[in-house]
Amino acid sequence: MRVVALIPAHNEEETIDIAIDSLRSQSRPPDRIVVVADNCTDRTVEYAVAKGVEVFPTTGNTHKKGGALNQALARELPGLDDEDGVFVMDADSSLDDGFFESAIALLSRPRPGRHAADQGTRTAHAGRYGGIGGTFRGRDGGGFVGWLQRNEYARYARDVRRRGGRVLVLTGTATLFRVRALRDVHEARLDGRLPGVGYVYDTQVLTEDNELTFALLHLGYRIRSPKHCTLTTEVMPTWGDLYRQRLRWKRGALENCLQYGLTRHTFEYWFRQLWTGLGVVVIVAYLLSIVWALAVEGGVVLHPLWLAITVLFAVERVVTVRSRGALAMVVASVVFVEMTFDLFLQGVHGKAVLDSVTQRERAW
Known part of the structure; x- marks a missing residue:
């Protein structure tokens, strides 16, 4: 060869x-x-x-x-x-x-x-x-x-x-x-x-x-x-460079799925698109529950469901960066740090979907 x-x-x-x-x-x-x-x-x-x-x-x-x-x-x-x-x-x-x-x-x-x-x-x-x-x-x-x-x-x-x-x-x-x-x-x-x-x-x-x-x-x-x-x-x-890169990636992947349609080769890709969308809904519901608790109920009540989700999220974040060493695992255990990045990516995903639906002019 x-x-x-x-x-x-x-x-x-x-x-x-x-x-x-x-x-x-x-x-x-x-x-x-x-x-x-x-x-x-x-x-x-x-x-x-x-x-x-x-x-x-x-x-x-x-x-x-x-x-x-x-x-x-x-x-x-x-x-x-x-x-x-x-x-x-x-x-x-x-x-x-x-x-x-x-x-x-x-x-x-x-x-x-x-x-x-x-x-x-x-x-x-x-x-x-x-x-x-x-x-x-x-x-x-x-x-x-x-x-x-x-x-x-x-x-x-x-x-x-x-x-x-x-x-x-x-x-x-x-x-x-x-x-x-x-x-x-x-x-x-x-x-x-x-x-x-x-x-x-x-x-x-x-x-x-x-x-x-x-x-x-x-x-x-x-x-x-x-x-x-x-x-x-x-x-x-920078966050700006990352935003432009990921917006192109996410919109491009979505439009590739639309380009080829639903086939046995694209099924998993479509599923991941839907799974990401579900993740956006869950995170929004999570944050809204906190805002509601603070604004209406006067404080956050540790509901077992959301507490379990938070613990699972933190454990997954720590375990999956083990290859990067102890410091990365410690930082990842701080839920707020990792959730900030996830919120950013999910926001970019939502923007990509909106741009595709409205056929906004595409940019590299």
Whole structure:
């Protein structure tokens, strides 16, 4: 298996060296590293050239990351074999050692005996792994909001490990794709079996990685994030940056569900959307009960139901950040700290739903 690593980069001079070094230090590094320089106005290209890697500048791209990768893939895929791999990695990420070795070993597995493709989307390669993604930790920095994101990422990684590597999304931070799978996506878009516009990535969606995951699943490919495929990535440094990022993620995921409809591949995604909505209702009811108690009853009465919910919430918050150490567990035990972040995320989810329903103009 030959592997070409693509690093889409828009003004990433501060982190591009770290990303390239983490690729080269792998026990099985990629055969080629290509920095996809998208409308860069800083020294990203200069630093990449100094590192001795290839640079592919985009031409007239107005479709952000998805458009940049489509241009690079249109150049690279014709020269690769079906069993080769394309690795896509964000320029602000850094791989842990062993990522490539683990991902290639899993991607090279033969197709299982039971055919996994749907009728009407059957391909000769369906049932095999189409993409192997990573789980990530948050990089240092960002103060309090950065701390909360690192806790969130630790919980996500724990959940993936407990699910045996089953994930809902192949993360854009680092994923190894089978070339045949990417070709199948391109061909399926052309003949109408898949929605979307673009060579491989759909350039009309907010969350191109989530949509590409849907596309692979609907073509019968499998996805995984094995325990040895880990990395670190950037956290949002301010509440404003985090708000804009998560609004795009949540609205994009919701619109991807609407785009594909309710199928056996999207059922769990729809369920999670509804579960998040239920969480918003529960939290609002919880807070309103406190406000009612203080305003009408003159004090908070420790009702057994809400007390039990509070205790369960606190225990779950502590246990799920155990990988981050004792200090993180102590901070997580303070219910108010973690609930602040959850309220923020649920508020963003509500805004995403409202924007989708009202068809508010979308922004990156």
